[in-house]
Amino acid sequence: MKYKRNTWRHLIKVVLILLLCFSMTSSIPGYALADKKSDLEEQIRKQQQEIEKAEKEKKSLKDDLTDVEKVKKSLVKSKNSLAEYVKELDEQVAVVQGRIDTLTGQITEKEAQITETKAELEDAQETADTHYDAMKVRIQTLYEQGELYYVEVLAASGSFGDFLNKLDYINQLSAYDNNKMNEYKEIVRYVTVCKEKLEAEEEVLVATKEAAQQEEAALEELIAEKEKEITAYEKDIANKEKLIREYEAEIAEQTAIIEELEKAVEQAKRDLRNQRVYDGGKFCWPAPDYTRISDNYGYRIHPITGKKQFHTGVDMASPGGSRILAAYDGDVIQAAYNATMGNYIMIDHGDGIYTIYMHAQKLLVKQGDVVSRGQKIATVGSTGRSTGNHLHFSVRVNGSYVSPWDYIVEP
Numbered sequence: 001m002k003y004k005r006n007t008w009r010h011l012i013k014v015v016l017i018l019l020l021c022f023s024m025t026s027s028i029p030g031y032a033l034a035d036k037k038s039d040l041e042e043q044i045r046k047q048q049q050e051i052e053k054a055e056k057e058k059k060s061l062k063d064d065l066t067d068v069e070k071v072k073k074s075l076v077k078s079k080n081s082l083a084e085y086v087k088e089l090d091e092q093v094a095v096v097q098g099r100i101d102t103l104t105g106q107i108t109e110k111e112a113q114i115t116e117t118k119a120e121l122e123d124a125q126e127t128a129d130t131h132y133d134a135m136k137v138r139i140q141t142l143y144e145q146g147e148l149y150y151v152e153v154l155a156a157s158g159s160f161g162d163f164l165n166k167l168d169y170i171n172q173l174s175a176y177d178n179n180k181m182n183e184y185k186e187i188v189r190y191v192t193v194c195k196e197k198l199e200a201e202e203e204v205l206v207a208t209k210e211a212a213q214q215e216e217a218a219l220e221e222l223i224a225e226k227e228k229e230i231t232a233y234e235k236d237i238a239n240k241e242k243l244i245r246e247y248e249a250e251i252a253e254q255t256a257i258i259e260e261l262e263k264a265v266e267q268a269k270r271d272l273r274n275q276r277v278y279d280g281g282k283f284c285w286p287a288p289d290y291t292r293i294s295d296n297y298g299y300r301i302h303p304i305t306g307k308k309q310f311h312t313g314v315d316m317a318s319p320g321g322s323r324i325l326a327a328y329d330g331d332v333i334q335a336a337y338n339a340t341m342g343n344y345i346m347i348d349h350g351d352g353i354y355t356i357y358m359h360a361q362k363l364l365v366k367q368g369d370v371v372s373r374g375q376k377i378a379t380v381g382s383t384g385r386s387t388g389n390h391l392h393f394s395v396r397v398n399g400s401y402v403s404p405w406d407y408i409v410e411p
Helices: 002-026 039-063 066-075 075-080 082-145 149-155 161-236 236-270
Strands: 292-295 298-301 306-312 314-317 323-325 330-338 341-349 353-362 375-379 389-397 401-402
Touching: 039 161, 082 161, 082 292, 236 330, 236 341, 236 353, 330 353, 341 375
Parallel strands: none
Antiparallel strands: 292 314, 298 306, 314 389, 323 375, 330 341, 341 353, 353 375, 353 389, 389 401
């Protein structure tokens, strides 16, 4: 009899196990709702899109790099006219400088994205660790209860209704366990994708910095090419007389442009009866990162022509891209490009006093802007008829050039 009771008990357990397995399988989340995307899946999809975007960015960086040799070849035809050559080369330099500025912005943006991705990765890893710890506790509990724990719970049911209630509870518990397992798998997958995204973004950052360095090298090479052509032209003995005439013509052209601007300003002031007044304060040093005075104001013997020539301002040798400051409060009456002056700015300080800033790499103000003493208005460059990074700084009073040393405070 005892043998038969044990046989029936095992048979009941087998039936219960089959019922339990069937019931638990049908309740696994995602089994019936397999096509429903979870929030984690959506986040994973977005991260994968970001990885694809990063790969495209890397490819684009390589494709957009400046081909210096190609640029040089395109400028050969304009070498017959030095002024035209300088103008065209400066335009190419401006394009390269624009790319450098864009790349610099992209580097800053990418560094911020990497910081954000690192934070996402840390949060995801923390969530994964929390889930893993909870699952370890749950697995330990299940191990301690034994393989037939659920069957024994059901076998101890006092009635069929009690059996169904316990079966429903076990199904819910099983569904919870399965949910947590699936969720943990998705979190681990999300952590992996976050790591891949971080690696991709770091690769783009490295590639962007390399591209910026290559563009800087291209910029320096183009500037050096222009300086070489100007120096070779000036050292050609056959060009000596022509060079003297050209220099005088350049000064005359610059003066004519500046005088025309002064006349327009003075006429506008008379029409509006609203004149800026100079209060007599000292000008600040306009090139605070300067290294030396490469050419002073006044008459000097030109090193190439050997002729006594008048230099209209002070040349302050300074690193390319360094600051150019407004010497004093004033109104910007011109911010433009000229083949000899390069990128230049002219500021009205009132009472017939004007300052001019030549050969800038980049202009940061425009005509009509009001500037204050010490405000950054441009960056040092070598545009126009220039053979090295410097600021040519001039001061004019009542229509004539005067010594800048009478106005500026030397640092």
